[in-house]
Amino acid sequence: MPLCHWPCSCYPNHTLNQTNDWMPDIYERWTAAHAVIIASPVYWYQSPSPLKLMIDRLVCADGGNPDPTSTSGKNADKAKALEMAGWDYPKHLAGRAYGLIVHGDVVGVESSRRALSDWLDWMGFIDAGVSARLDRYIGYYEPYATSHDALDKDEPVQEEVRNVARAVAKAVVELRAGRLQAVQPNLSQPRPK
Numbered sequence: 001m002p003l004c005h006w007p008c009s010c011y012p013n014h015t016l017n018q019t020n021d022w023m024p025d026i027y028e029r030w031t032a033a034h035a036v037i038i039a040s041p042v043y044w045y046q047s048p049s050p051l052k053l054m055i056d057r058l059v060c061a062d063g064g065n066p067d068p069t070s071t072s073g074k075n076a077d078k079a080k081a082l083e084m085a086g087w088d089y090p091k092h093l094a095g096r097a098y099g100l101i102v103h104g105d106v107v108g109v110e111s112s113r114r115a116l117s118d119w120l121d122w123m124g125f126i127d128a129g130v131s132a133r134l135d136r137y138i139g140y141y142e143p144y145a146t147s148h149d150a151l152d153k154d155e156p157v158q159e160e161v162r163n164v165a166r167a168v169a170k171a172v173v174e175l176r177a178g179r180l181q182a183v184q185p186n187l188s189q190p191r192p193k
Contacts, residue, residue, distance in 0.1 A: 006064030063089035094124025099132035
């Protein structure tokens with residue numbers, strides 16, 4: 001992906017009226033973070049569209065070119081030559097811990113949480129453990145009108161959310177001390193991408 005720059009240089013895209021969005025700030029925050037916690041509702045078995053759009057825009061973090069001068073900006077022929085010469089697809093955000101909180105009121109929390117875990121694992125993030133992955137139903141099959149009341153009354157789920165944060169904080173301490181690493185050994189990838 002030498003043509004895709006890290007951080008992304010495709011925006012603002014004035015021709016599509018995609019200007020003044022928050023992604024430049026979001027890239028900086030992801031880069032500065034030792035860990036991330038994503039808290040997300042489930043909409044029709046999926047993450048909400050703003051979260052998915054952010055994920056899509058973070059594609060440059062997975063193999064993007066940190067040196068736009070190597071492709072003279074966006075010269076496709078130069079980018080292709082770089083890739084064919086053995087591009088290593090750098091994972092710019094790898095090594096950070098993560099936690100997930102996914103909630104819904106009817107269906108889809110498990111599959112949505114797994115999809116987010118899979119994405120973060122692919123990006124090279126480090127799972128902060130079973131206590132840092134939460135999927136829960138809140139107000140299961142109850143009216144939307146009282147969903148906030150259901151959350152306010154569900155003190156156990158509130159404590160589980162706090163436990164996600166505690167587990168991620170502990171993982172960051174362990175990472176910074178060099179006592180926590182990705183479970184996967186550092187193997188060469190026969191088909192990097």
